Amino acid sequence: MSDEHIPLNDFIEYSQDEMLARAQDNYQQVKRRHSIRKFSNRPVPQAIIEQCILAAGTAPNGANHQPWHFVAIKSPEIKAQIREQAEALEQAFYAGRAGEEWLDALKPLGTNASKPYLEHAPWLIAIFSQKRKEEQGEQKTNYYVHESVGIATGFLIQALHHAGLATLTHTPKPMSFLSKICGRDNDNERPYMLIIAGYPAEDATVPLHALDKKALDQICEFI
Numbered sequence: 596m597s598d599e600h601i602p603l604n605d606f607i608e609y610s611q612d613e614m615l616a617r618a619q620d621n622y623q624q625v626k627r628r629h630s631i632r633k634f635s636n637r638p639v640p641q642a643i644i645e646q647c648i649l650a651a652g653t654a655p656n657g658a659n660h661q662p663w664h665f666v667a668i669k670s671p672e673i674k675a676q677i678r679e680q681a682e683a684l685e686q687a688f689y690a691g692r693a694g695e696e697w698l699d700a701l702k703p704l705g706t707n708a709s710k711p712y713l714e715h716a717p718w719l720i721a722i723f724s725q726k727r728k729e730e731q732g733e734q735k736t737n738y739y740v741h742e743s744v745g746i747a748t749g750f751l752i753q754a755l756h757h758a759g760l761a762t763l764t765h766t767p768k769p770m771s772f773l774s775k776i777c778g779r780d781n782d783n784e785r786p787y788m789l790i791i792a793g794y795p796a797e798d799a800t801v802p803l804h805a806l807d808k809k810a811l812d813q814i815c816e817f818i
């Protein structure tokens with residue numbers, strides 16, 4: 596592995612006024628990201644998804660091992676299988692496995708076991724984390740896997756939103772069925788999250804509850 600360094604030559608410096616304007620603009624953009632649960636079946640070109648996954652792959656991560664794998668699913672048959680299995684799990688979840696407190700917390704979102712968007716949306720992106728990486732036939736430990744894959748997933752959601760797509764994060768439990776469906780049922784990889792991406796349906800809604808974000812002084816202090 597090379598230990599060579601090169602000068603940082605793609606950092607762009609802005610004036611502080613520009614920085615503030617950019618930070619304000621970014622906040623205005625990201626606060627318009629909402630998880631939605633009704634997707635249109637309008638197709639979205641694969642080239643857009645490819646750029647978003649490339650962006651996710653630039654996330655900071657442990658020792659640059661990049662401990663992730665993305666499976667971007669557009670096949671109607673595979674989406675139907677995912678819907679069927681996810682709904683079966685969610686039925687058990689909503690029928691009691693979640694427990695009363697959790698179900699109470701979900702009430703304002705209005706979610707239930709029915710997940711038609713898993714078939715309607717043009718893209719489902721399954722993200723897998725990897726415990727080890729193979730380098731020249733050798734198995735190497737990956738570091739900060741959960742943190743790394745979490746940041747990459749955040750980058751992916753942000754990239755999809757920036758491109759103009761709506762998203763939903765989905766984590767049916769247990770997610771092992773995704774490993775099987777995606778052909779990644781091995782000892783090294785774990786399904787991390789499923790991202791649904793596409794255009795919102797015309798009657799897509801956002802729960803009012805989800806717009807209630809904590810104020811700056813509730814989430815931050817300056818010392």
Ligand code: IYR
Pocket residue numbers: 685688701704706707708765766767768
């Ligand atoms: N996975 C379930 C339940 C669910 C859990 C949380 I925490 C949410 O923020 C939303 C839903 C479902 O998708 O319905």
